[in-house]
Amino acid sequence: MNLEFTPEEIAFRDEVRAFFREALPDDLRRKMINREHLEKDDTVRWQRILNARGWAVTHWPVAYGGQAWTPAQRYIFQEEMALAHAPEGSPFNVNMIGPVLCRFGTDEQKRRFLAATANLDIWWCQGFSEPGAGSDLASLKTSAVRDGDHYVLNGQKIWTTQAQHADWMFGLFRTDGSGKKQQGITFLLLDMKTPGITVRPIETIDGGHDANEVFFDDVRVPVANVVGEEGKGWDVAKHLLGSERSGIARIGLSKERLSQLRSLERRLAAEGVLTPAEHERLAFKLAEVEVELRALELTQLRVVSADAHGGGANAAASILKVKGTEMQQRMTELVLELAGPAGLATAGHDWVSAAAPFYFTMRKVSIFGGSNEIQKNIIAKTMLGL
Amino acid sequence: MDFELTDEQKMLSETVTRFVAETYDFSKREHALRSADGWSREAWAALAEMGLLGLPFAEEDGGFGGSGVEMMLIMEALGRGLMVEPYFATVVLAGGVLRHGASAAQRAAIVPGVIAGERILALAHDEAGQARHTLAARTTARPAGDGWIIDGAKIAVIHGQSAGTLIVSATTGEGLGLFLVDARADGVSIEATRGYDGVPVASVRLAGVAVGADALIGEAGTGAAILDRSFDEARAALVAEAVGAMAETFDITVDYLKTRQQFGVAIGSFQALQHRAVDMLMQLELSRSMAVLAALSLDGDADQRRRNIAAAKAQIGKSGRMVGQEAVQMHGAIGITAEYKVGHAFKRLTAIDALLGDRDHHLARLVELGGVYPAE
Ligand SMILES: Cc1cc2nc3c(=O)[nH]c(=O)nc-3n(C[C@H](O)[C@H](O)[C@H](O)COP(=O)(O)OP(=O)(O)OC[C@H]3O[C@@H](n4cnc5c(N)ncnc54)[C@H](O)[C@@H]3O)c2cc1C
Numbered sequence: 001m002n003l004e005f006t007p008e009e010i011a012f013r014d015e016v017r018a019f020f021r022e023a024l025p026d027d028l029r030r031k032m033i034n035r036e037h038l039e040k041d042d043t044v045r046w047q048r049i050l051n052a053r054g055w056a057v058t059h060w061p062v063a064y065g066g067q068a069w070t071p072a073q074r075y076i077f078q079e080e081m082a083l084a085h086a087p088e089g090s091p092f093n094v095n096m097i098g099p100v101l102c103r104f105g106t107d108e109q110k111r112r113f114l115a116a117t118a119n120l121d122i123w124w125c126q127g128f129s130e131p132g133a134g135s136d137l138a139s140l141k142t143s144a145v146r147d148g149d150h151y152v153l154n155g156q157k158i159w160t161t162q163a164q165h166a167d168w169m170f171g172l173f174r175t176d177g178s179g180k181k182q183q184g185i186t187f188l189l190l191d192m193k194t195p196g197i198t199v200r201p202i203e204t205i206d207g208g209h210d211a212n213e214v215f216f217d218d219v220r221v222p223v224a225n226v227v228g229e230e231g232k233g234w235d236v237a238k239h240l241l242g243s244e245r246s247g248i249a250r251i252g253l254s255k256e257r258l259s260q261l262r263s264l265e266r267r268l269a270a271e272g273v274l275t276p277a278e279h280e281r282l283a284f285k286l287a288e289v290e291v292e293l294r295a296l297e298l299t300q301l302r303v304v305s306a307d308a309h310g311g312g313a314n315a316a317a318s319i320l321k322v323k324g325t326e327m328q329q330r331m332t333e334l335v336l337e338l339a340g341p342a343g344l345a346t347a348g349h350d351w352v353s354a355a356a357p358f359y360f361t362m363r364k365v366s367i368f369g370g371s372n373e374i375q376k377n378i379i380a381k382t383m384l385g386l
Numbered sequence: 387m388d389f390e391l392t393d394e395q396k397m398l399s400e401t402v403t404r405f406v407a408e409t410y411d412f413s414k415r416e417h418a419l420r421s422a423d424g425w426s427r428e429a430w431a432a433l434a435e436m437g438l439l440g441l442p443f444a445e446e447d448g449g450f451g452g453s454g455v456e457m458m459l460i461m462e463a464l465g466r467g468l469m470v471e472p473y474f475a476t477v478v479l480a481g482g483v484l485r486h487g488a489s490a491a492q493r494a495a496i497v498p499g500v501i502a503g504e505r506i507l508a509l510a511h512d513e514a515g516q517a518r519h520t521l522a523a524r525t526t527a528r529p530a531g532d533g534w535i536i537d538g539a540k541i542a543v544i545h546g547q548s549a550g551t552l553i554v555s556a557t558t559g560e561g562l563g564l565f566l567v568d569a570r571a572d573g574v575s576i577e578a579t580r581g582y583d584g585v586p587v588a589s590v591r592l593a594g595v596a597v598g599a600d601a602l603i604g605e606a607g608t609g610a611a612i613l614d615r616s617f618d619e620a621r622a623a624l625v626a627e628a629v630g631a632m633a634e635t636f637d638i639t640v641d642y643l644k645t646r647q648q649f650g651v652a653i654g655s656f657q658a659l660q661h662r663a664v665d666m667l668m669q670l671e672l673s674r675s676m677a678v679l680a681a682l683s684l685d686g687d688a689d690q691r692r693r694n695i696a697a698a699k700a701q702i703g704k705s706g707r708m709v710g711q712e713a714v715q716m717h718g719a720i721g722i723t724a725e726y727k728v729g730h731a732f733k734r735l736t737a738i739d740a741l742l743g744d745r746d747h748h749l750a751r752l753v754e755l756g757g758v759y760p761a762e
Contacts, residue, residue, distance in 0.1 A: 129719070132647070134648060134718050134719065135648050135649070135718070136648040136649045136650075139648075139649075139650075158719075159719045202723050202724075202725065203723065203724035203725065204722050204723055204724060204729075205722050205723070205724055205729035205730070205732070205733060206722075207724075211719070211723070271515060272515075272516075272517060273515060273516065273517060273518070274517070275517050277750060278517075278518075278746075278750075281746060281750070333707075336736070336740075337744060337746065339740075340518045340740055340744070341512055341518070341541075341542040341740050341741060342512070342514060342541055342542055343582075343740065344542050344581040344582060344583070344585075344587050344737060344740060344741075345541070345542065345579045345580075345581060345587050345589070346579065346580060346581065346582050347577075347579040356582045356733075356736065357582065359736070360582070360722070360729075360732070360733065360736075361722070363711065363714050363715070363721070363722055363732075364719070364722055366715060367714075367715065367718050367719055367721070367722070368719070371715075371718065372715075373656075373658055373659070376658070377658075
């Protein structure tokens with residue numbers, strides 16, 4: 001056992017750190033620090049910078065633009081990215097459809113989509129959830145009926161993040177309702193400009209407009225856009241949902257937030273906004289968070305290293321998801337408390353007015369990506385055999 | 387000991403609760419939020435008509451001399467509706483300052499207009515860069531002729547943009563003073579925004595604002611004592627409002643657990659969620675008890691009042707957070723949409739904790755005061 005990085009790993013870390021320092025545009029860094037909303041263009045710009053360096057899709061197979069990194073390198077990369085206040089690229093492109101196409105796509109689909117996906121020339125959205133199919137995703141009903149060379153889609157998706165910006169959607173559709181609910185689901189790619197698609201925005205409690213409903217009214221999708229086989233979409237979906245493991249706890253992000261909290265704490269204490277007693281209480285709470293974060297970080301490293309040694313750490317990903325999201329949410333509570341009544345007003349562009357919206361929006365992390373309750377069900381079933 | 391409401395109190399509670407349910411449902415609230423004022427003058431007029439704006443004011447001021455219990459019942463009902471009208475700002479908070487500090491002449495000049503629903507008041511006390519929840523201010527009032535000149539800046543002024551009259555705290559040579567300031571007076575500028583809870587909130591700048599001698603509430607130097615008393619009353623009201631918001635949140639959540647189907651069953655059949663709903667209920671009941679304690683402590687011994695109010699505010703800080711977060715979580719994605727009431731209740735509960743001292747603040751205050759139970 002050994003917690004030190006090797007000299008090669010340290011050299012790698014320095015290289016990554018230097019790159020982020022130079023390549024990340026100042027306006028993006030500032031927006032990230034102030035928790036401002038990123039525009040579509042911001043994300044595109046950044047992903048293209050990463051892509052030019054060959055670092056936009058590092059965990060894809062090398063043949064499609066990935067990097068043959070060790071788990072430790074992947075960990076370092078993610079951590080440095082967060083500490084540099086760099087945004088993540090589009091998760092739908094990078095972590096979801098990209099890996100799926102690498103694994104299940106036809107040659108033609110790979111040619112058509114992969115490079116464009118890595119460069120964010122195509123903006124993807126994920127059409128999985130429906131009003132009646134959330135945690136119980138396999139009960140989805142939006143239908144795709146074969147008509148010659150096309151499927152005809154009817155029904156509705158919901159919570160589709162950034163569908164308003166999307167060029168393409170990957171989604172799950174029911175091509176056969178006769179068998180078990182996991183059967184008869186087909187994974188399709190569709191151009192969002194296809195006639196019959198309507199996108200309706202859903203406002204969320206932080207005032208944001210990222211969520212949407214997407215309605216399908218006789219939308220015709222070529223049969224060539226099936227990923228995998230017709231009726232086998234559930235296998236593709238399972239692969240997608242399980243694919244992004246190493247970064248799921250987002251430790252780097254939490255560490256970056258903790259260090260921001262620390263500098264806030266010091267500044268407010270120096271300005272007399274925090275009384276000495278308040279300062280001490282806050283310091284105590286930060287220490288508590290720090291202990292837990294360190295424990296989680298080491299747990300993640302153990303998982304990463306078990307992966308490297310071929311150990312089966314799958315359910316461990318669920319542990320990391322639950323504890324990692326709890327940590328992210330805890331951090332937002334502390335900032336909210338620091339903002340106090342001044343944080344009531346939502347105008348303004350500083351950490352005080354961003355504190356509450358950020359606290360509200362981060363409630364989502366324990367809901368999406370498989371809710372924390374569902375993660376615990378998975379742990380109970382697969383690790384405990386209950 | 388008697389936890390029963392009188393018949394009159396029961397009637398009051400039923401009337402206000404019914405009024406809110408029938409005239410201020412979620413879509414009405416949305417409508418009010420989208421209006422130019424950001425709140426409903428119509429609902430305000432209705433509250434005036436029902437006599438609710440006069441409830442806590444003394445009979446000689448034209449009010450009903452209602453006690454903390456009546457205030458609790460009203461605030462709980464308003465809390466269920468997540469009402470954004472200036473009841474708390476005007477009747478409870480600024481009104482409290484008038485009740486506990488203003489002269490008979492000042493009250494006669496202002497309170498009737500408040501009771502009639504024609505006059506909105508707001509208290510401007512918080513300042514940026516100050517220690518939180520301090521009873522001091524950096525804003526100054528210096529004597530000039532018969533009156534005063536006020537300079538400074540205030541933040542988090544609830545309904546500051548709605549108010550015709552502001553009550554401004556400012557440091558005088560003799561300590562903190564509270565001043566009645568016409569919101570349209572020269573030198574007053576108001577920057578209106580909205581709180582994350584939907585309630586209008588403003589920043590107020592005061593640049594050389596001249597007020598007369600009759601603008602001073604109480605005496606120069608009694609401001610802190612008046613605020614201390616008024617804030618406790620306002621905290622008791624917030625505690626009751628939180629109980630209403632929690633009760634509404636709880637009811638909606640339990641209903642959702644019974645109706646939302648996943649995996650072929652109601653999600654309420656999962657024990658993982660059942661236990662958490664029960665935990666919510668327990669927090670709600672504890673909060674309800676503390677709201678009663680707070681309401682009954684207002685007129686008693688000042689030391690005991692402070693302890694009890696701090697305890698109650700600390701309790702609902704914890705319960706409100708827990709109930710709000712759990713309600714959102716158990717709803718899944720719909721819990722964080724603006725189109726659904728639960729998310730708004732969660733935000734209001736968050737704001738209530740932040741107002742007039744959060745949980746940590748009141749726990750620390752309790753430590754200072756020697757705890758909830760007085761030493762033998
Ligand atoms: C901000 C945000 C963005 C999203 N973006 C997308 C997107 O781009 N594309 C997309 O397809 N979807 C997206 N989703 C949807 C997300 O995948 C679903 O919210 C999630 O699957 C949960 O489903 P639900 O919201 O319907 O909640 P439900 O499944 O109805 O769950 C309600 C509650 O019941 C609990 N529960 C359910 N089943 C069980 C059980 N068996 N045991 C114990 N508890 C249970 C849940 O944990 C939750 O607390 C997004 C969601 C959010 C919040």
